[in-house]
Amino acid sequence: MRDTLTHLAAAATAGAIEVLARLVTAVRADWDGVEPVPGRRVYYANHCSNGDFVLIWTILPHRLRRDVRPVAGADYWLSSPLKRFIGRHVFNAVLIDRTGTGPRKAPVEQMAEALDRGSSLILFPEGTRNLTERPLLNFKSGLYHLALARPEVDLVPVWIENLNRVMPKGEIVPIPLLCRVRLGAPVRLTPSEGKDAFLSRSREALLALAPETASTSKTPA
Amino acid sequence: MIPDLIVLLAWIGGLLVVATLIGHVLQRRLSPDGRNEGVENLVARIRAWWVMAILIALAFLAGRTGVVILFALCSFAALREFVTLTNARRADHWTLAIAFFVVIPLQYWLVWAGEYGIYSIFIPVYAFLLGPIVSALRCETTNFLVRVAEIQWALMIAVFCASHVPALLTLDIPGHEGRGVLLIAFLIVVVQMSDVLQYVWGKLIGRRRIAPRLSPSKTVEGFAGGVLSATAIGAMLYWITPFTPLQAAVMAFVIAIMGFFGGLVMSAIKRDRGVKDWGHTIEGHGGFIDRLDSVVFSAPIFFHLTRYWWT
Numbered sequence: 001m002r003d004t005l006t007h008l009a010a011a012a013t014a015g016a017i018e019v020l021a022r023l024v025t026a027v028r029a030d031w032d033g034v035e036p037v038p039g040r041r042v043y044y045a046n047h048c049s050n051g052d053f054v055l056i057w058t059i060l061p062h063r064l065r066r067d068v069r070p071v072a073g074a075d076y077w078l079s080s081p082l083k084r085f086i087g088r089h090v091f092n093a094v095l096i097d098r099t100g101t102g103p104r105k106a107p108v109e110q111m112a113e114a115l116d117r118g119s120s121l122i123l124f125p126e127g128t129r130n131l132t133e134r135p136l137l138n139f140k141s142g143l144y145h146l147a148l149a150r151p152e153v154d155l156v157p158v159w160i161e162n163l164n165r166v167m168p169k170g171e172i173v174p175i176p177l178l179c180r181v182r183l184g185a186p187v188r189l190t191p192s193e194g195k196d197a198f199l200s201r202s203r204e205a206l207l208a209l210a211p212e213t214a215s216t217s218k219t220p221a
Numbered sequence: 222m223i224p225d226l227i228v229l230l231a232w233i234g235g236l237l238v239v240a241t242l243i244g245h246v247l248q249r250r251l252s253p254d255g256r257n258e259g260v261e262n263l264v265a266r267i268r269a270w271w272v273m274a275i276l277i278a279l280a281f282l283a284g285r286t287g288v289v290i291l292f293a294l295c296s297f298a299a300l301r302e303f304v305t306l307t308n309a310r311r312a313d314h315w316t317l318a319i320a321f322f323v324v325i326p327l328q329y330w331l332v333w334a335g336e337y338g339i340y341s342i343f344i345p346v347y348a349f350l351l352g353p354i355v356s357a358l359r360c361e362t363t364n365f366l367v368r369v370a371e372i373q374w375a376l377m378i379a380v381f382c383a384s385h386v387p388a389l390l391t392l393d394i395p396g397h398e399g400r401g402v403l404l405i406a407f408l409i410v411v412v413q414m415s416d417v418l419q420y421v422w423g424k425l426i427g428r429r430r431i432a433p434r435l436s437p438s439k440t441v442e443g444f445a446g447g448v449l450s451a452t453a454i455g456a457m458l459y460w461i462t463p464f465t466p467l468q469a470a471v472m473a474f475v476i477a478i479m480g481f482f483g484g485l486v487m488s489a490i491k492r493d494r495g496v497k498d499w500g501h502t503i504e505g506h507g508g509f510i511d512r513l514d515s516v517v518f519s520a521p522i523f524f525h526l527t528r529y530w531w532t
Contacts, residue, residue: 026298175304176301178305178501
């Protein structure tokens with residue numbers, strides 16, 4: 001009974017979040033070089049706003065959405081009952097301990113485990129929100145270690161456009177603006193590829209999806 | 222009112238049925254595998270026309286409240302598209318929040334209440350002065366004049382002008398009581414038929430381009446043919462208006478001309494910003510502003526001409 005209620009509440013919350021996301025952003029997905037078909041994948045994206053993964057989640061067709069889990073910081077998503085409910089039951093997030101205190105599993109292990117259970121992941125390889133003028137920060141090594149652990153999984157680059165203008169850091173009211181999510185051809189780790197080479201190649205693949213103004217007018221890494 | 226409205230809606234429904242049949246035939250002949258982009262776009266457009274016609278018809282049947290809500294939502298969508306293409310930055314965050322969440326509801330509420338004395342100056346005076354004040358409080362001077370001018374322009378086009386469509390319901394025309402929705406129907410039918418017929422005439426006999434740098438598809442022949450046909454259609458629709466056939470023709474002519482130049486102005490903005498469409502929300506048409514540009518330019522003029530001479 002309790003489970004059913006939680007399930008219903010989660011479904012209702014998910015619906016409300018999707019309606020709100022679409023009302024504010026009228027988000028459109030461009031699948032450029034990859035198709036919206038089921039299968040284990042890691043969607044890796046630029047990270048400018050707290051709403052980033054909501055937008056990716058919104059553009060995924062329902063049968064894909066069921067199996068996709070965002071990778072997020074446990075410190076944020078366990079900090080209040082509401083966030084805990086949304087993180088656990090609505091988005092089914094893979095919660096990573098970023099504080100480094102207490103007994104914990106290695107984040108990459110947690111992600112690999114989720115993939116083994118048939119889920120796809122949404123990952124922000126910059127590790128933190130990008131609040132600088134640069135279009136994309138350098139990647140942390142997590143994406144490489146995950147690719148090394150599960151080399152048979154497709155890594156799909158996802159560029160989120162305009163969401164940082166909808167809700168800049170520190171603002172509480174979102175401004176309605178059109179947003180676009182562009183998904184590109186998948187990347188995989190090649191057998192001879194080193195960490196730095198892979199991280200810079202996967203970063204370039206993501207940056208290539210950005211509109212021209214974002215990738216050329218600002219200084220590269 | 223109701224019988225005339227039903228007759229008009231039946232005509233529009235019939236027109237859409239014919240358009241849908243033509244679309245089907247073209248699709249079967251020219252694009253059996255869905256490859257002919259022109260035909261596929263036409264079919265998508267006709268499908269979107271159905272949705273728009275049904276929404277407007279429902280709003281008409283729901284009366285003043287329905288029409289006001291429908292156009293408030295259109296203003297919201299149009300402002301969202303417009304602001305996306307502006308230079309607005311973080312310092313304008315509160316100005317924009319007020320524009321979306323205070324100015325739009327207030328303007329449409331004033332229209333609903335028939336407060337002509339306030340809704341006709343609320344955005345040109347109050348929002349005009351308040352916007353730059355709120356933006357200035359953040360002390361960000363880069364592009365300041367450009368930013369506040371763009372926001373004001375966005376509000377004038379997407380909210381102020383668009384709200385003059387439902388405002389037609391508040392006009393008290395002697396002998397025309399309770400027939401306000403038919404005035405809106407007249408405006409929308411003439412504007413949209415003018416758009417469609419300009420396209421058709423342009424495809425059939427279009428040679429000389431009118432403004433190649435603004436809009437490569439607009440031709441002198443399409444313009445003349447579209448405006449004259451829309452004028453004729455307007456004259457034939459005199460029975461839903463308080464006008465005589467000749468007056469209806471003149472009104473339709475003014476509406477079509479304003480609509481044409483509205484499209485041209487909005488094209489100039491799109492070219493400057495390097496986009497083909499204002500948005501992607503309406504399949505086959507682009508954004509809301511792509512469909513509303515001509516309505517927005519003709520609505521206030523039509524409103525004031527009618528208000529001045531008929532009330």
